[in-house]
Amino acid sequence: MARTKRTGRRSGNPDTRSEILGAARRLFADEGFESVSMRRIAGEAGVDPSLIHHYFGSKDELFMAAIEIPFDPAPEVAAVLKEGGVEGAGRRLVHAFVTIWDGPHHDKLLAVVRTSLSKPAMAFVLRQLFEHRIVKTVESSLGDQVDHVPVRANFIASQVFGLVVTRYILKLEPLASLDEAQLAETVGPTIDRYLTMPVEHLLRES
Amino acid sequence: MARTKRTGRRSGNPDTRSEILGAARRLFADEGFESVSMRRIAGEAGVDPSLIHHYFGSKDELFMAAIEIPFDPAPEVAAVLKEGGVEGAGRRLVHAFVTIWDGPHHDKLLAVVRTSLSKPAMAFVLRQLFEHRIVKTVESSLGDQVDHVPVRANFIASQVFGLVVTRYILKLEPLASLDEAQLAETVGPTIDRYLTMPVEHLLRES
Numbered sequence: 001m002a003r004t005k006r007t008g009r010r011s012g013n014p015d016t017r018s019e020i021l022g023a024a025r026r027l028f029a030d031e032g033f034e035s036v037s038m039r040r041i042a043g044e045a046g047v048d049p050s051l052i053h054h055y056f057g058s059k060d061e062l063f064m065a066a067i068e069i070p071f072d073p074a075p076e077v078a079a080v081l082k083e084g085g086v087e088g089a090g091r092r093l094v095h096a097f098v099t100i101w102d103g104p105h106h107d108k109l110l111a112v113v114r115t116s117l118s119k120p121a122m123a124f125v126l127r128q129l130f131e132h133r134i135v136k137t138v139e140s141s142l143g144d145q146v147d148h149v150p151v152r153a154n155f156i157a158s159q160v161f162g163l164v165v166t167r168y169i170l171k172l173e174p175l176a177s178l179d180e181a182q183l184a185e186t187v188g189p190t191i192d193r194y195l196t197m198p199v200e201h202l203l204r205e206s
Numbered sequence: 207m208a209r210t211k212r213t214g215r216r217s218g219n220p221d222t223r224s225e226i227l228g229a230a231r232r233l234f235a236d237e238g239f240e241s242v243s244m245r246r247i248a249g250e251a252g253v254d255p256s257l258i259h260h261y262f263g264s265k266d267e268l269f270m271a272a273i274e275i276p277f278d279p280a281p282e283v284a285a286v287l288k289e290g291g292v293e294g295a296g297r298r299l300v301h302a303f304v305t306i307w308d309g310p311h312h313d314k315l316l317a318v319v320r321t322s323l324s325k326p327a328m329a330f331v332l333r334q335l336f337e338h339r340i341v342k343t344v345e346s347s348l349g350d351q352v353d354h355v356p357v358r359a360n361f362i363a364s365q366v367f368g369l370v371v372t373r374y375i376l377k378l379e380p381l382a383s384l385d386e387a388q389l390a391e392t393v394g395p396t397i398d399r400y401l402t403m404p405v406e407h408l409l410r411e412s
Binding site (some may be wrong): 182 | 214322323324331333336357363366369373375379388392396408410
């Protein structure tokens with residue numbers, strides 16, 4: 001009788017999935033994405049590591065699920081940057097970004113940002129998403145044309161997060177009512193400047 | 207015996223102050239800064255309007271107290287913009303902004319921003335602060351040199367709020383470790399561009 005076979009329920013139980021997610025969130029927030037292994041998360045959740053692969057595939061995919069982001073932004077960023085290279089990259093990036101934010105994922109994306117900005121542990125997790133997914137994607141897409149990508153990515157993030165806050169949270173007008181082409185044209189050149197301005201003097205000796 | 211004279215306690219009671227603040231917060235959030243009178247707030251709080259003037263002075267000061275902002279940013283913005291006009295205004299603005307945020311008001315400012323970004327009613331209040339204090343201050347400081355200040359102020363806010371989020375909440379590195387002069391030099395030109403770029407085509411017919 002399957003209903004009483006408690007030990008057998010584990011692999012197919014929706015609770016297993018949420019136990020893995022809970023363990024992943026705690027460990028990613030406490031120790032960081034890089035230093036936590038899949039095996040460690042499985043141990044914390046009390047499940048076999050193969051179950052994590054079964055439910056989530058890769059560690060990246062588990063991470064996206066743990067922070068409840070509705071999709072992985074990295075492939076989108078890669079596609080936008082590779083098409084055309086550094087020339088006009090700012091406009092294309094802002095256009096794609098606004099199109100995604102104005103689309104069906106809007107509510108979930110906003111929830112991720114609100115949570116990240118109000119809870120320090122989640123801010124740490126969002127920073128990791130940025131550092132381990134976005135910065136690396138920009139490096140692999142534009143690294144042959146642009147130097148010091150990590151520091152430039154900080155400035156780009158400062159403009160892009162500010163766009164999220166003012167357009168989607170504070171809803172400043174007319175910014176909240178402009179379309180993606182208008183924002184690409186006005187904010188895109190800011191991104192282009194951050195991709196090309198001198199930054200060597202900002203790097204600390206290490 | 208003063209301790210039993212209940213009716214007399216009202217004017218000197220710390221509760222009166224918090225009742226006024228609570229009423230002001232509710233009304234500002236529900237109906238907006240412009241449409242709510244001091245008399246209306248007094249009525250909601252169940253106190254004489256003269257008590258609001260006694261505790262808070264002007265409606266602007268009551269508003270700052272209601273949103274728990276540690277000081278009024280408008281005079282700072284006015285001082286920075288008037289000194290030197292539009293030439294180099296971006297650098298001066300970013301320098302002053304970062305200096306204030308890195309100073310003793312840091313924790314309280316961060317609390318205001320965190321609350322505003324996580325609670326929609328508070329976001330509405332922060333938008334009002336922006337529209338009724340900051341935009342008007344920029345208009346009175348630079349209005350003779352810069353056209354269409356309200357739309358430009360939106361873009362400036364998008365960069366400045368993004369700096370708050372990435373430097374003070376997400377703490378992206380190296381952005382979080384740069385000093386005010388480095389940020390003025392890198393982010394200042396973005397503000398200058400927003401003060402001078404063409405914006406006529408972004409204005410909606412009304």
